[in-house]
Amino acid sequence: MNIAFYGSSLLSSYWNGAATYYRGLLSDLARRGYGITFYEPDAFDRQQHRDIEPPDWAKVVVYPATEDGVRRVIAEAAKADVVVKASGVGVFDDVLIEGVVAASRPEAIRIFWDVDAPATLAELAGSPDHPLHRAMSSLDLVLTYGGGPPVVEAYEKFGAARCVPIYNALDPSTHHPVTPEPRFKADLAFLGNRLPDREERVTQFFLMPAARLRNRAFLIGGNGWETRAMPPNVRALGHVYTREHNAFNCTPLAVLNIARDSMASNGFSPATRVFEAAGAGACLITDAWEGIELFLQPETEVLVARDGLDVAHHLEALTPERAGAIGEAACRRIRAEHTYERRGAEVDAILKETAGAKRERAHDAA
Structure with a gap:
């Protein structure tokens, strides 16, 4: 089957945390025989900050915003067997969801793939005239990259025929242990863009422990932090390219994951960074959220913090030996249970099942 995928960007992770998720899943589907065409707008300076060039496993169409x-790219949906509109493209999102549904063939599988389900569901609840409400009855599937039972239930209430979480995962070929780099040396490192629904949690879980532990070195990577006041023991890197993620994760004593407000309150939404850090063998400290045990075991594979004080206590008690043991255990668990090969197999089965059901319905109707 040929897949037309309309997303934010496959080529650039600049202000685009979903890039490695797209790459991991779609490259696996390509290995399973799917033809992939990814449509991304030339917007937000992403093409000037590419992490990769167009891969051999996908055709990438960069269109003017x-x-x-x-x-023009909406019209291309008519050629595909599977048409996917992802959330958060950033430009013409409303036009895209209505357009690709209208342009796709009746026998095509139509999917809305939500990479920020809690935010989208909040929009749907607050906007009765949201275009996704109108498109919902024409969609065969809603796939999400997290959210668990609460998100599935919410989407079904909004009329989704079927909602399935396809969680973030690890691509061992791109994220793995490497030799540490001195420029990433720190006691605690955090990687994430500065976003309104994350900043307060970054203050609580990262900047407050840094202010408390003045004798420790802290490192923050991601866009937007350059103008934020920081304690003197915090070093801001700016954008960190995906090719640098392994060294960023391997070098510090520990790496911190901080969920956005909506993800933390909803639970069951591990960020891409969780799997990338664990895959690189990093000792991960994460803020607390429901469902973490499905992915990593607290105390032996990950350290869980309820607040900034917990982060500080974890860091003060952490030795290089224990950090290494936790990182190695996390890497084993993620490689065994949470790879994009496993996620791709799940999507492949869902697509084949959906295609078969559509054929049966068409046969019965005829």
Whole structure:
């Protein structure tokens, strides 16, 4: 089957945390025989900050972020067997969801793939005229990259025929242990863009422990932090390219994961960074959220913090030996149970099942 995928960007992770998720899943589907065409807008300077060039496993169409540009790529949906509109493209999202549903063939599988389900569900609850409400009855599937039972239940209440979480995972070929690099040396490192629904939690879980532990070195990577006041023992790196993630994760004593407000309150939503850090053998400290035991075991494979004080206590008690043991255990668990090969197999089965059901319905109708 040929897949037309309309997303934010496959080529760039610049202000685009979903990039490695797209790459991991779609490259696996390509290995399973799917033809992949990824449509991404030339927007937000992403093309000037590419992490990769177009891969051999996908055709990438970069279109102008204009009305004419988006209309041209919408028309391409008519050629595909599977049409996917991802959330958070960033430009013409409303036009895209209505357009690709209308342009796709009746026998095609139509999917809305939500990479920020709690935020989208909040929009749906607050906007009765949201375009996704109108498109929902025409969608065969809603796939999400997290959220667990609460998200599935919420989408079904909004009329989704079927909602399935396809969680973030690890691609061992891209994220793995490497030799540490001195420029990433720190006691605790955090990687994430500065976003309104994350900043307060970054203050609580990262900046407050840094202010408390003035004799420790802290490192923060991601866009937007350059203008934020920081304690003197915090070093801001700016954007960290995906090719640098392994060294960023391997070098510090520990790496911190901080969920966005909506993800933390909903639970069952491990960020891409969790799997990338664990895959690199990092000792991970994460803020607490429901469902973490499905992915990593607290105390032996991950350290869980309820607040910034817990983060400080974990860091003060952490030795290089224990950090190494936790990182190695996490790496084993993630490689065994949470790879994009496993996620790809799950998506492959869902697509084949959905295609078969559509054929049966068409036969019965005829």
